[in-house]
Amino acid sequence: xxxxxPAQAAEVSGFSIDTLRYYEREGILRPxxxxxxxxxxxxxxxxxxxxxxxxxxxxxxxxxxLRRYAELSLDEATLxxxxxxxxxxxxxxxxSIDTLRxxxxxxxxxxxxxxxxGV
Amino acid sequence: xxxxxPAQAAEVSGFSIDTLRYYEREGILRPxxxxxxxxxxxxxxxxxxxxxxxxxxxxxxxxxxLRRYAELSLDEATLxxxxxxxxxxxxxxxxSIDTLRxxxxxxxxxxxxxxxxGV
DNA sequence: GAAATCCCTGGAGCGCACTCCAGGTCAAGG
DNA sequence: CCTTGACCTGGAGTGCGCTCCAGGGATTTC
Numbered sequence: 001x002x003x004x005x006p007a008q009a010a011e012v013s014g015f016s017i018d019t020l021r022y023y024e025r026e027g028i029l030r031p032x033x034x035x036x037x038x039x040x041x042x043x044x045x046x047x048x049x050x051x052x053x054x055x056x057x058x059x060x061x062x063x064x065x066l067r068r069y070a071e072l073s074l075d076e077a078t079l080x081x082x083x084x085x086x087x088x089x090x091x092x093x094x095x096s097i098d099t100l101r102x103x104x105x106x107x108x109x110x111x112x113x114x115x116x117x118g119v
Numbered sequence: 120x121x122x123x124x125p126a127q128a129a130e131v132s133g134f135s136i137d138t139l140r141y142y143e144r145e146g147i148l149r150p151x152x153x154x155x156x157x158x159x160x161x162x163x164x165x166x167x168x169x170x171x172x173x174x175x176x177x178x179x180x181x182x183x184x185l186r187r188y189a190e191l192s193l194d195e196a197t198l199x200x201x202x203x204x205x206x207x208x209x210x211x212x213x214x215s216i217d218t219l220r221x222x223x224x225x226x227x228x229x230x231x232x233x234x235x236x237g238v
Numbered sequence: 239g240a241a242a243t244c245c246c247t248g249g250a251g252c253g254c255a256c257t258c259c260a261g262g263t264c265a266a267g268g
Numbered sequence: 269c270c271t272t273g274a275c276c277t278g279g280a281g282t283g284c285g286c287t288c289c290a291g292g293g294a295t296t297t298c
Contacts, residue, residue: 006275017275018257026255037264039275051221052229058222063255083233086226093223097216104212107205110171114202125245136245137287145285156294158245184287 002044003033009042013050020050027067028053030074059093121163122152128161132169139169146186147172148194178212 010017020042023029029049032040058068069085072078128194129136139161142148151159175185188204191197 016257019255021276022256035264037275038277039264052230053227055222055229057255058218059226079233079238083223083238085232086230090223090226090230093219093226097223098121098221099177100212100216100219103174104209104216106174107178107209107212110174111202111205111209114198114205117198119202135287136286140246143284154294156245157247158294176285 003041006040006044008041009040009047009050012047013052015050023053028063028070030070056089059089060096061089064084065089088100122160123162123166125159125161126168128159128169131166133173134169142172145182145215147189169225175208178206178208184208219220 001095004012006017006020008021011021020029020040024032029046032042032046034040053066056069061069064106065085067084072085123131125136125139128139132139134142139148139159143151148165151161151165153159170187175188180188184204188201191201191204
C-alpha cells in the first residue's frame with residue numbers, strides 16, 4: 001500500500017505539515033498511522049479526505065463544522081446528516097458568490113465612474 | 120446640512136459604533152467632525168464613503184489596503200493610483216469568485232455522489 | 239435640573255486559523 | 269556507525285479584525 005511521509009502529504013495536499021498536525025489534533029483527521037518510531041504515514045485515503053477538506057476550507061467552512069462533519073463520518077448511519085451539512089454549506093457558498101458578484105458589480109461601477117472623470 | 124449621530128451612522132452604514140471608531144483610528148475614515156462636547160457627527164459624505172468601504176470589505180479587501188486607498192483619496196493627484204488599486208482588487212475578487220465556483224462544483228459532485236449511494 | 243441615554247478615550251480581550259519554537263527522537267545515505 | 273535531515277510533542281505566539289470595558293463627560297427628556 002502506498003503511503004506518504006508528512007512532507008509528501010503536505011506537498012500533495014497543499015497544507016503545511018503544521019496544519020496537518022493541527023487538523024489531526026482538532027479531530028478533522030482521524031489519528032494518522034505511525035511507523036514504529038512514531039512518524040506519521042499518510043494513506044491514499046487520508047489524502048483523499050484532505051482533498052475534500054481543502055475544498056471545504058476554500059469555500060469558507062469553519063474548522064468547527066469540519067470537525068463535526070469528520071465526526072459524522074465515523075458513523076455509517078449518518079449519511080443523511082452529512083449530506084444535509086454539505087447542502088447547507090452549499091447554500092452558504094452560493095450566498096457568498098452572490099454577495100461577491102453584487103459587490104463586484106458596484107466596484108466596477110466605481111471604476112467606471114473614475115474612468116468617466118478622465119482617469 | 121444633514122448629519123448623523125454615531126448610532127445613526129452605525130444604523131445606516133451597517134457597521135457597529137466600535138467598528139466606526141476603529142476605522143477612524145486606523146485612518147480608513149478621515150477624522151469625523153465633532154460637536155462642541157466632543158461627540159462625532161457623521162456627514163452624508165462620510166456615509167457615502169462608508170458605503171464604499173462596506174463594498175470593499177465585503178469583497179475581502181484587507182484593512183491595510185483600505186487605509187492605503189483612503190490615504191490616496193486625500194490627494195487629488197492620485198486618481199490613477201486609486202483606479203489601479205481598485206482594478207487590482209477587482210481581479211482578486213474575480214479570482215475568488217472563480218475559486219469559489221470551482222470548489223462549489225466539486226462540492227456538488229460530492230453531494231451527488233452521496234445521493235447515488237442512496238441517501 | 240434631575241434622570242436616563244448616549245457618547246467619549248485608551249487600552250485590554252477575543253475568536254479564528256494557523257504558525258513557530260525548544261528540546262528531543264528517528265531514519266536513511268555514505 | 270555516524271551524520272544529516274526529517275519528524276516528534278506540548279505549548280506559546282501571531283495576525284487579523286474587530287469587540288468590550290471602565291471610568292467619566294455630554295445630551296436629551298421630562
